[in-house]
Amino acid sequence: MAKRDYYEVLEISKSASEDEIKKAYRKMAIKYHPDKNPGDKSAEDKFKEAAEAYEVLSNAQKKAQYDRFGHAGMSGAAGGGGGFNGGGMNMDDIFSQFGDIFGDNNPFGGFFNGGGQQQGRRTRKGSDLRIKLKLNLEEVANGVEKKIKVKRHVTCKPCSGSGAKNGTELQSCQTCGGSGQVRRVQQTMLGQMVTTSTCPTCNGEGKMIKTRCEVCFGEGRVLEEEIIPIKIPAGVAEGMQLSMTGKGNVPPRGGVAGDLLIVIEEEADEVLHRDGTNVVYDLYLNFADAALGTSVEVPTIGGKARITIEAGTQAGKILRLKGKGIKELNGYGVGDELIHVNIWTPKTLSREETEQLEKFRTSPNFQPKPSKSDKNFFEKMKDFFN
Incomplete structure (x- = not known):
């Protein structure tokens, strides 16, 4: 549900x-x-x-x-609690x-x-830990499981988190009588006013240590390095924060461990650019290939695909590879790869190339004659996203 x-x-x-x-x-x-x-x-x-x-x-x-x-x-990373x-x-x-x-x-x-x-x-909760996790485009698109090293405070095993040397007992705090709180009664114009605050002697723990643990020195916790598996769902985005319950620090002398917060950082891809669940690729064609038509290989997430370029392809045309984009976060849809066609104009020409092009300069078929079906770039993008 x-x-x-x-x-x-x-x-x-x-x-x-x-x-x-x-x-x-x-x-x-x-x-x-x-x-x-x-x-x-x-x-x-x-x-x-x-x-x-x-x-x-x-x-x-x-x-x-x-x-x-x-x-x-708010979906958390599965696994590891x-x-x-x-x-x-x-x-x-x-x-x-x-x-x-x-x-x-x-x-x-x-x-x-x-x-x-x-x-x-009340039971105390330990502090949260925050890490940054870098993901490449393929990992973002399909999801991935990572194993990371985290230094965090965990319960001291010899004293079971009590902070007392193994086998020794804790004694009740004499200030608060073991309640962890002190009550103060003050006389005011409106009568008695009762205030409750954390016991300053035991810091709200209600117990005092007679003999400190030799491993944690009375802290009830030790710093350890742990390898934690993290499952990242497909479709996460830059700045998104995932959470793993109970993988943060435990508080001193018992309580609930804090959380491990994972902040997503996306590494920029060299050729593909993310746009929501779609990815965009700039394809550069020479004039001859655009005019005569050809087939070219383009990069996709995790692979390559061969596409056909029809004769007479215009600059600014957008081709679509269905389902070659990024999966929706916790959804069932998958984005597309949008291929933006650019016509490459050479900056330098040889004498022979110049002579050949001069012959076509005034040719009727080389004169721009855009029709109503030749939409501008913004109209094409509007068609794709509406």
């Missing part, structure tokens, strides 16, 4: 402000929250759908990407990432969690 427009999901306009987007998501999250709709699969799906829409529209960069390319532009974040989100992802959307007015008690129970602190 086709994805619904994210703005439609949250029932907002494209001009909605950041605050309006947040309020719209909060409204949908309350309406379809699992605690409010126990056992309702339809409500759960809408709850996830709203979270996916909010994840994109609340992020300025992802929102710009979505506004430009739609759902096609990849795929665009929202499409692969489970309930734990949503509760951990967007738990603070309700602030102190959580209608489900405590923090926004899966079971509606009090939760001392």
Whole structure:
């Protein structure tokens, strides 16, 4: 089933402000929250759908990407746990990432969690990694699988990410009592005001390390180089950003790994030029071949093709090779190769060549006589794209 427009999901306009987007998501999250709709699969799906829409529209960069390319532009690289974040989100992802959307007015008690129970602190998410990936025209046209080396923070195995030396226990933070937060009560003219903030002693973790791990030195993570396979779909474009969930950095001492963001860079081809899903080739013919007709070989994406040039071919004529262009991103169509005919005029001539051409200068057949069927260049291009 086709994805619904994210703005439609949250029932907002494209001009909605950041605050309006947040309020719209909060409204949908309350309406379809699992605690409010126990056992309702339809409500759960809408709850996830709203979270996916909010994840994109609340992020300025992802929102710009979505506004430009739609759902096609948000398709992630498959493989390696990849795929665009929202499409692969489970309930734990949503509760951990967007738990603070309700602030102190959580209608489900405590923090926004899966079971509606009090939760001392929300799961942290690690930082994202961003890489640039260069692709040639053939790779863009047909899709490709790449293997790249990425240095990222991963969970320390000896301490399982706790930061504590193997076999030693963590102790509860004495400042916050293990909750990861401290509450302050202030007397104001309007009565008591309660504020909640991250515990400054344990930085919101609720636990303190007695003996640090000798491998990660208490960080709970180490820097490693990893080879990650990335499947790039056919039809990607310059500047498009794909995302692989969970392939970014893990945060210190436990949490959810960030994402790996892949920014596409297209390498310019020496002879073929991209125009959307079409590719354009400039073919240069000498005057004799254009007048008498011939067959020539032209380059295509990943190969060559032989085409026939009819006698009397005019400069500016556009020939089409059907289906020799670029596949549509996540679609079924394929563009064409457009061959733009240019007549090459020699800059220098020998004495014999000059004498031969002088004989034809005044010949009736050499006089320009364009007919109504001989359209100019702009009319020809209009015909091709309409």
